[in-house]
Amino acid sequence: MANDASAVSDALPPHVSPADPFTPPADSALWRRDFLLGAATAAYQIEGAVDEDGRLPSIWDTFSALPGKVLAGDTGAVACDHYHRWEQDVDMLAGLGLEGYRLSIAWPRVMDEAGSPNRKGLDFYRRLLTRLKEKGIATFVTLYHWDLPQHLEARGGWLNRETAYRFADYAGLVSRELSGLVDAWATLNEPWCSAYLGYGNGHHAPGLADGRYATQAMHHLLLAHGLAMPVLRTNDPASRKGIVANIGRGTANSDSAADRRAAHLFEVQHNAWILDPLLKGAYPQDLWELWPGTEPLVLEGDMQTIAAPLDFLGINYYFRTQVESDGAHGFREVLLEGVERTQMGWEVFPDGLRDLLIGFRHTYANLPPVYITENGMASDDKVIDGRVDDTQRIAFLKRHLAAVDQAIKAGVDIRGYFLWSLMDNFEWAFGYERRFGIVHVDYSTQQRTIKRSAELVAKFLEERRTKETT
């Protein structure tokens, strides 16, 4: 491992200190110049300006306005005011030397109720993407990061099959308009969260809670993805196309067959529910054991549409969950004591990322190239004397990047990693309290302060560039 400092120092350029708490070991794949290192955000979490330039309301405007749905009653109405400060934010990204930026487009900003383009909204993204290109930053654009236009929710949202076809229209419009400015399109961000948190337990917009709704919403989300893929290919042939899934590690609380089955079912619910239809063209049968009677209505041809080949798979990983059998057909969480946790209460468990990635390589023969499209942690960061010393995040990032490196060495084709997030932002049901950024945001002044983690990532990227040219 990396603790043999003398061995490492020989291989590093002279100005790199092996004692740096972030620098990866010399044999890490992270040093490869073609391993993309970037940061991610999403429209509703940073843009603000929710009723400017013809933007329509989204389900998150509606949901966050309901009492009790979001911590402290926060909403995305202003967020990081990125809609007005985007130039400064792009300069900040470039100043940090980040090589990729994953952002999302707000559907309600670019398309009106009749399906016609909203020019002002499209122009915003055109300017933003053009500037990123000028700065040499690779653009990863997510079409749907949870902000469904409210007028579609009024017609049933993702419970209505029609929404999948409206999504394909939206993908068509945006990919026609922005063709050539995008390196990689992702159709959906984390359909699991949209389906389960939005329709299954109601913790997210639109706030419905019914198991049957969750599986039907998932089916329509995946159908939307599948319908959009050929449209994206026609309109923007040079870009890569894929989807972003959140994945969860479930580990058994004991060696008993029942607990091991519980851990398996946890991962079926979190991972196979999405990855099997995408990569095998079928829902995992175990899901119906876990949630009897919730099979969605699937029409002929849907599964082929959903399983359209992907150019890449985006993976978002945050934590693991220890589970045991619930004594019936399911699992329940066991809260481990004495483990390191983040401000979210999530356990820091980098091995979970490595093990899942290696497992997918064996389960899915057609696993496409992978990008880690989100990984990061929240901490209660404070600016002290103009600095933010986010020590826990630095160690977190280093350890998770080491896990990625191990997965690469075990044969998984991983092409890049995006930190969640470029800056502190609206963390959905947790509002502004949870800070995931590598840049701190003071919401009363909109002042951005580079945290220590961002400085170290920037320093590493600089060193990597220097190393390449020497």
Ligand code: FCB
């Ligand atoms: C993911 C979301 C992202 C962010 C992180 C912490 O589930 O995709 O928007 O909220 O969690």
